[in-house]
Amino acid sequence: MEKYRLELRNVSKSFGEVQALRDINFQLGQNEVVGLLGDNGAGKSTLIKIVTGYHQPTSGEIYFNGRKVDHLTVPKARELGVETVYQERALAELQTLWRNIFLGRELCNSLGFLDIQRMRDETHRLMTQSMGFTSQAISPDSRVGKYSGGEKQGVAIVRALFFEAEIIVLDEPTMGLSLKESAKLVNFVKGIKLAGKSAIFIDHNIFHVYNVADRVVVIDRGKVAGEFLTENIGLTELMEKMVRVAETGSLD
């Protein structure tokens, strides 16, 4: 049997008194797009922050390609091929575009001195080829704080793509985007699938998730309430179940 690209076994996470996640079992297949659904505060963001190494689970195990990984950190997760587009975008708005593209993994020599020319070149290439930015206001040396919401999100997404990514995590990527920009984003998630990569996709918009995901996992009050292959469930049925789970805590 093919190994899962990512697997969480009995993962729990508490913040002091608050138990955000309990006994989560979650799998992400090779070349699979999984949508995470759930109400605000259900634990979706905590779950993905465990996958990206930002939070460490209180208990439970994490496996990448069948291999157990202890003490997952952000740099370690990135080495394992996890790239993330965070809900909060994770940009440094007073800094220039090239510094944001290479945030946390600056290109430098063995002594730590930056290769600024190469970072600016790469940023310029990504801007024109991948982001499709044509605005005069956007150059590798312009400050990200001046960009529009869609442009900022574009930066966060392109940044996730530049590096060798096996698993792309998208946390509410369409938040604050126009309709046109959202449609572009959904196409982009389909592109991840075509390129043979895996993705975890969180969105408040159930239509977006249903459109691109192979499977949806419903999280409620820190637990996995259920999961469905999108080919086996209709959108109306899924929506009914989502409302029911929010009201009663059970899918049926």
Place this chain on the structure above:
Amino acid sequence: MTSQTNGTTPAVTQHYKVPFNLRRFIRMNSAQFGILGVFLTLWLIFIISAPSTFLSPQIYSAFMTSTPFFAIMAIPLTIVIIAKEIDLSFPSIMAMGMVAFSFSYDGTAIIGNTTIRVFLAIIAALLAGSIIGWLNGIIIVKMGIPSLVVTIGTQFFWRGAVLVLTSGTNFPIVYIKQTFFYPLLVGKIGGFLPMQMIWLVVITILGWVLLNRHRFGAHVYLTGDNIKSAELMGVNTGRVRIQAFMLVGLISAFAGLVASFYIAYFWPNMGSGYLLNTLAAVFLGGTSVFGGTGTILGTFLGTFIIGSIDAATVAVGLTGFLTNLIYGFIIVLSVIMHTYLRKRGE
């Protein structure tokens, strides 16, 4: 957003270059040009009002003698403030480094050779400074206590330690004059250019390279700009901040060496007059207290503005009572200018 999901890095065929545009260059470096403008304006005012003083080289030799004592600490302090932290303990670190110096010198009497003893004592001072800086950093980062609060505390603590360890007494360290460290740190080249000025320039250049051309500096800016983003993207913000505090400790101990070598004397209150001057120089230079922005060059100019006002007030023929008023006026005006420039800058 085409689906360029292939993560490998294709070779870049063409370099990204923009033709030089003066207006754009000025806009992107507005803080530095702003403080340069203040610097040149003040200078012009000084020359016009007291030409005999400000057209003779002696006054510049005097500025270059006294300003570096606090200016060299303003450089690492700029780095700490860009990282959205603050350090108020550096004046006490200056003195504490010298305590380590004299204890180490006294404790190595068995060696006999003064040069070796002074060398070891210098190492001890720099080490003590770094360790105190490291402790500041550890308390701030690991306990999560604001640096303002922690360094108010450590500032008292280390000053107290200095007073206890020296019983509050001054003591001469004339023996340093027999060693080449004396001319190396505080000699005068050609009877005009003080060595401490050379050290200030060296530390300024090193600070600039570290901040602008090294990963450490990139992480300092990112930490100060948005610590959450930096952490989400894998920057070890704790380590960056601890290292920044260690730099302040190291350089403050060095400043203590320079200041006491200059008069071959140690006094336990050393450095206590430098706290606000040094901080003012950093803010004058355009570094934001909110973190994420600031420049070494701005700080460098700021220190000389601060360092010259005292002498200039008297030379211009105003009473010494006016100096604080002028200090305050220039600082407030410059900070308003920086805020304005930051808002409309790129």
